[in-house]
Amino acid sequence: MSVLAVGSVAFDTITSPAGRVENVLGGALTYFALAAAYFTEVRMVAIVGSDFTAEQENRLKRHGIDTRGIEHANGKTFRWGGQYLENLNEAKTDFTELNVFEHFQPKIPRAYQDSSFLFLANIHPSLQKSVRLQMDGVRLTGGDTMNYWINHTPQELVDTLQMVDILLINDTETKMLANDGSLPRAARKVLAFGPQALVVKHGEYGATIFFRESAFGIGAHPFRAPALPIEEVKDPTGAGDSFAGGFMGYLASQEELNREVLKRALFYGGVMGSFAVECFGTERLESLSRKEIDARFQVFRELTHLE
Amino acid sequence: MSVLAVGSVAFDTITSPAGRVENVLGGALTYFALAAAYFTEVRMVAIVGSDFTAEQENRLKRHGIDTRGIEHANGKTFRWGGQYLENLNEAKTDFTELNVFEHFQPKIPRAYQDSSFLFLANIHPSLQKSVRLQMDGVRLTGGDTMNYWINHTPQELVDTLQMVDILLINDTETKMLANDGSLPRAARKVLAFGPQALVVKHGEYGATIFFRESAFGIGAHPFRAPALPIEEVKDPTGAGDSFAGGFMGYLASQEELNREVLKRALFYGGVMGSFAVECFGTERLESLSRKEIDARFQVFRELTHLE
Numbered sequence: 225m226s227v228l229a230v231g232s233v234a235f236d237t238i239t240s241p242a243g244r245v246e247n248v249l250g251g252a253l254t255y256f257a258l259a260a261a262y263f264t265e266v267r268m269v270a271i272v273g274s275d276f277t278a279e280q281e282n283r284l285k286r287h288g289i290d291t292r293g294i295e296h297a298n299g300k301t302f303r304w305g306g307q308y309l310e311n312l313n314e315a316k317t318d319f320t321e322l323n324v325f326e327h328f329q330p331k332i333p334r335a336y337q338d339s340s341f342l343f344l345a346n347i348h349p350s351l352q353k354s355v356r357l358q359m360d361g362v363r364l365t366g367g368d369t370m371n372y373w374i375n376h377t378p379q380e381l382v383d384t385l386q387m388v389d390i391l392l393i394n395d396t397e398t399k400m401l402a403n404d405g406s407l408p409r410a411a412r413k414v415l416a417f418g419p420q421a422l423v424v425k426h427g428e429y430g431a432t433i434f435f436r437e438s439a440f441g442i443g444a445h446p447f448r449a450p451a452l453p454i455e456e457v458k459d460p461t462g463a464g465d466s467f468a469g470g471f472m473g474y475l476a477s478q479e480e481l482n483r484e485v486l487k488r489a490l491f492y493g494g495v496m497g498s499f500a501v502e503c504f505g506t507e508r509l510e511s512l513s514r515k516e517i518d519a520r521f522q523v524f525r526e527l528t529h530l531e
Numbered sequence: 532m533s534v535l536a537v538g539s540v541a542f543d544t545i546t547s548p549a550g551r552v553e554n555v556l557g558g559a560l561t562y563f564a565l566a567a568a569y570f571t572e573v574r575m576v577a578i579v580g581s582d583f584t585a586e587q588e589n590r591l592k593r594h595g596i597d598t599r600g601i602e603h604a605n606g607k608t609f610r611w612g613g614q615y616l617e618n619l620n621e622a623k624t625d626f627t628e629l630n631v632f633e634h635f636q637p638k639i640p641r642a643y644q645d646s647s648f649l650f651l652a653n654i655h656p657s658l659q660k661s662v663r664l665q666m667d668g669v670r671l672t673g674g675d676t677m678n679y680w681i682n683h684t685p686q687e688l689v690d691t692l693q694m695v696d697i698l699l700i701n702d703t704e705t706k707m708l709a710n711d712g713s714l715p716r717a718a719r720k721v722l723a724f725g726p727q728a729l730v731v732k733h734g735e736y737g738a739t740i741f742f743r744e745s746a747f748g749i750g751a752h753p754f755r756a757p758a759l760p761i762e763e764v765k766d767p768t769g770a771g772d773s774f775a776g777g778f779m780g781y782l783a784s785q786e787e788l789n790r791e792v793l794k795r796a797l798f799y800g801g802v803m804g805s806f807a808v809e810c811f812g813t814e815r816l817e818s819l820s821r822k823e824i825d826a827r828f829q830v831f832r833e834l835t836h837l838e
Contacts, residue, residue, distance in 0.1 A: 429737070449835065455716060456713055457713075529835075
């Protein structure tokens, strides 16, 4: 089945202890799409400027990604610069140039209307809502957000969460959104805003999925997927978006949404996040094979499997 | 089989968001012993002052713990005060009064000489070494340490690590000991100091065990146990020591030390740590049943189990 995903395409300038790259293809949606495309058909809705070349678009198309929903506007593409120096878990932003992204109004091509899955990457919650309202027939909606929207547009965010089936955010965002320092309590409060399930991403420690009572008919017990300790994290940018891509992509590739499928999706999310950080930008995500992905899935599985 | 364990017995004054307790029974060895005693016979070697009452000793004996190795000295028992206010993962120390613990010279009762397992809780590495040298016949030695010894007595510590089979420390200590920010690389460096295996405790995210090549004949793949998100952490004091108690206690209860047993031990460590933080001090560890422990083991197992 197909996943329609909306979010940012950007050019990133990234400094980490492993080196520096300038103006490389990035943005939450790009990572999401490249990760999800190993599992299912992906359709992108985004905006880019005239500096976004056909060669760059071809790097997405090469993975079977449908780019017809990428709007080409006059001006420059969104640019972000950041560095990971003392802390690989948190970027220090050097600059953010929104450029054409500032006035992004997502438009859904008619050919995308039959998409079964929807993913709302991290953009203004009101834009997320407008896309969700245009896609009323989807089977499942996943979504992301960030501290900025939690602090600055809480009402719009809570509004949007009523239309999101599975929210994927990290520990800090979960506690901030719920205003509660206990993760299980915070998770319950976030689920009360609307989602059927909440995926809390723990970075190098994996992720936990919390369910509403009776969500997907699978009961309320949480489930946790581990993450592999990575020898050298070169560039953490996009790890969470790649996680979401693996998670949503795997879900969209399955006939049924049961507990076992959601658990496997959580593992595949961790697998894609772990690949993403091995190289700068999207380099590793562009060079994978499904065989490598499934081999790492087995490693993750064996990492915590008791006989 | 029996575990001989050496370390601190203390009276703790603890403040956390959940409240405050004064002069409650604590110390790394106390937590370790209470946790391990659910699995195997535990023998303590420690020093206390004249303020340590028969009633307090009986709280240990009630769990079948052998306290004949607790030396009663003139003076006061070790006292520690700390608070967890902004961060439940790290205590801010209010005061440390070493008292009789300052001149602790561990003495091993003759009746302890046939112990099969040895655990060196967090004390000066030279004292750990002296105990290890007195117990040459043990089957397996586990050990703990802390930042203070890594920074202040690195040579003594490295010396002692040559005699430790399984070291149990946390992420920060591992990276500090190896002077390497990558966990898998740091683990390899720590293993090169001597231990066959290294257990890295991740707090609320569980723990990972790393093995030397061919250690215990079980290959070099790491293994990770998750931890349950706890609704309300009342008092994190002793969580790591309780983890070590569950881990070593379970090992000592098994005939064979194979990969599966070590994996289960890691889960039992997490289980005991998760109980310890539910109440102040040792309260929860003193009120458990093996049935409750095994039920939580099943919850931990199901938390990450894929069909």
